[in-house]
Amino acid sequence: MKRDRSDLASTKTAEVEEMSVLPADEASRRSFLRKFASSIFAGLVAPAVLASGATLQAASSEEQTIESPSQAKGGDTIFKRMMAELHKAMQKPVEQRRWVMVIDLRKCTGCQACNVACIAENQLPPGVVYRPVIDEELGTYPNVSIRSMPRPCMQCENPPCVPVCPVTATWQRPDGIVDIDYEQCIGCRYCMTACPYHARTFDFGYKYTEETPAVQPYEEQANFEYGQRWAREGRNSPIGNVRKCHFCRHKLEAGMLPSCVTTCIGHATYFGDANDPESLVSELISRPNVMRLKEEAGTKPRVYYLL
């Protein structure tokens, strides 16, 4: 029977999963070895096969987005422009800024660089994630494709998470960023239930190296979220608190772009002040191929996606 690329990849996944659930004494040795060998083979071949597919897809994306300013001016130019616009915005009073993030889904490769950068910047422990990259499988076999979609906090214009907090530990700043005061948060998690985007996670106090011979010093280094120093000591905040993306507010205030923006290898994430009509983000969100998640809810996210 002829098998195409997607079939090969899906077979590999299915067989690896099957092996992981089969009790050892139930699977015959021969069957196990056969599946194991085919999995390894599939594992060796699939990246090459998938990569060629990805190249093709990327090429077609290039064609589609060739006229976008980001493409035309090149990555460095884009960063310089966004930095210049950021500095310009920071000269204005805070209430005159309107921070917006734009994510071009056609360029997102699902590499997770933004997620990793976010984890490093904010010292996120295991189980806390601000910017998961969601891989969405579209279509049905054999017409299948994958779309990767980073999902930061939407910094909604009408944030449902804010009014429910019993102690006003979370609020919306004039520039649109939804803040959390870790010292005020009692950890009731009501805001987590209220977020339509599942964008808030709870810090359970884990460490990556806690069950190893020694907890590594980098685990206890402080992060500087919201412009304060938060060391992971004992059960101090942010342990026991709800956490979420804040557009790297501490970096913005130091004149830097959010970490997810600067580390995106495909230049798929843009950031800037939507109140500046000449800014890149203003230009991008005025396009017809823009969408926001759960528009029908009326939360008015400040994260836009380009399709």
Next chain:
Amino acid sequence: MTTAQIAHGFRMDRRVDFIISLALAILALAVGSWGVFRVLFIGDHGAVTSYVPWGLWVGVYVYLVWLEVGTMLAYTALRYGFRVEGLEKLGPVVALAALAALIGALFIIGMDLGHPFRFWKAYLQPNFGSLMTWMIWLHTLYLLLLVGELYAYRRGKDALAKRLTLIGAPVGVALIGVIGGLFGVIAARPYWNASVLPLMFFVSSLVAGIGLLILLHLLFSPTAGAPQYASTAQELARIFLVGIIIGLFAAGANALVIAYPGVPAYSEGLRLVLFGPYWWTIWIVHLLFGVLVPLGLLLWNRRNLLVIGVAAALMVWTFVMVPLNIVIPGLAYPTPELEGLKRAAVHHRLSFDYFPSLIEWLVVIFAVGIALAIFTVGYKIVLEPYQRRVLGLSGEQLSGGDA
């Protein structure tokens, strides 16, 4: 009938019962203390995840509030509204049971906080725009009313006790409504987001409350042995039967309305309840043992006090599955647009699957121990002086019918 026979109704007057009850409370506290220690000093938060942030503790909290308010409301309505005979001297024990459930509930919800020692912020730095703030404040007000009521009973100020009971009725209704609303207003969770939810909470609370009222009457009524004792129980059983049928109709209608359109964003929660991995909690535990069996028993013979007691006990005990099946399934699935979140990160705290951990069960056991200890000790402090005064019994008679 002698006063000693009348006193026989107060089962707790017996010294052995008191000791057994206290021993059980201490055992529960001892067993549960490990869980409480883990929560308070190690920072163990049970098995909840970032996507299912509320679990067993919130479910049990709602259950205890339903019992606490429902019993008081049922008592107030039947005693002062419908003037059911035989409930006249049940006031203190109802208030005591409500107080015990209330403190158990407050304890358990305090344990659910990420920073339990910051609970005071809800009092000193409240946001009255949040229904959770209203829940905390109303709950505290209800606590004060119950304490005041018990104090009044102990001091022989029955008129004050009655006044506080009547004031407590609207506060109780508001508390139930606010807790129902607390879930109902969350537009992000379609399974919860219904204007009918506060009403459902009210009906559930009342039905469970009538069940507990029957048990309190059967176990602690001072009229035990008198003809009125049985007829009051039978009257309560008739009302209970109607309550179960109304509750069944309300729940069924609500479920059908959710299920009929078949839109996954709205019906997924119900699908999880009915056909998910924990389907047996609703079908077997609640519907079979908590509704159908009590219904059958009451339709079969609601003159027999044992049958009435078993029916009420089954209903009250298994009713805990109702709030659990409201709280957890409402959270246990992502919005369809973000279905991929299930696979976006690999960590057990970033999962939509949840089952309570041992620590969570231990904390619940501790809370039950607190409630039992309060009820047992409160009985000695409040109920015995009340009996002495109302029934004119001596200390010897109170310490046991056999004395």
